[in-house]
Amino acid sequence: MHKPNLNRAREHRVIDEIVVDAYNEVERAMSWYYYLEEKLEFP
Numbered sequence: 001m002h003k004p005n006l007n008r009a010r011e012h013r014v015i016d017e018i019v020v021d022a023y024n025e026v027e028r029a030m031s032w033y034y035y036l037e038e039k040l041e042f043p
Contacts, residue, residue, distance in 0.1 A: 018035045022028040 019028050019031045022031045
Protein backbone atom coordinates (compact mmCIF):
# COMPACT_ATOMS: atom_id res chain seq x y z
CA MET A 1 0.00 0.00 0.00
CA HIS A 2 1.49 3.35 -0.98
CA LYS A 3 1.38 6.61 0.96
CA PRO A 4 -1.11 9.21 -0.23
CA ASN A 5 0.36 12.35 -1.75
CA LEU A 6 1.04 15.23 0.59
CA ASN A 7 -1.52 18.00 0.18
CA ARG A 8 0.43 21.14 1.05
CA ALA A 9 -2.64 23.40 1.05
CA ARG A 10 -4.34 21.17 3.60
CA GLU A 11 -1.20 20.98 5.73
CA HIS A 12 -0.90 24.78 5.78
CA ARG A 13 -4.59 25.13 6.67
CA VAL A 14 -4.17 22.72 9.58
CA ILE A 15 -1.18 24.63 10.89
CA ASP A 16 -2.69 28.08 10.33
CA GLU A 17 -6.21 27.40 11.56
CA ILE A 18 -6.04 24.58 14.06
CA VAL A 19 -2.71 24.25 15.83
CA VAL A 20 -1.32 27.75 15.37
CA ASP A 21 -0.74 28.37 19.11
CA ALA A 22 -0.32 24.80 20.33
CA TYR A 23 3.01 24.23 22.03
CA ASN A 24 2.53 20.70 23.39
CA GLU A 25 0.38 17.61 22.87
CA VAL A 26 -2.39 18.72 25.23
CA GLU A 27 -2.77 22.09 23.53
CA ARG A 28 -2.72 20.41 20.12
CA ALA A 29 -5.46 17.99 21.19
CA MET A 30 -7.60 20.81 22.58
CA SER A 31 -7.11 22.81 19.37
CA TRP A 32 -8.41 19.85 17.34
CA TYR A 33 -11.31 19.37 19.77
CA TYR A 34 -12.52 22.97 19.47
CA TYR A 35 -12.01 23.04 15.70
CA LEU A 36 -14.02 19.86 15.20
CA GLU A 37 -16.69 20.95 17.67
CA GLU A 38 -17.24 24.06 15.57
CA LYS A 39 -17.04 22.43 12.12
CA LEU A 40 -18.70 19.01 12.47
CA GLU A 41 -22.44 18.67 12.18
CA PHE A 42 -24.42 15.56 13.04
CA PRO A 43 -27.94 14.86 11.89
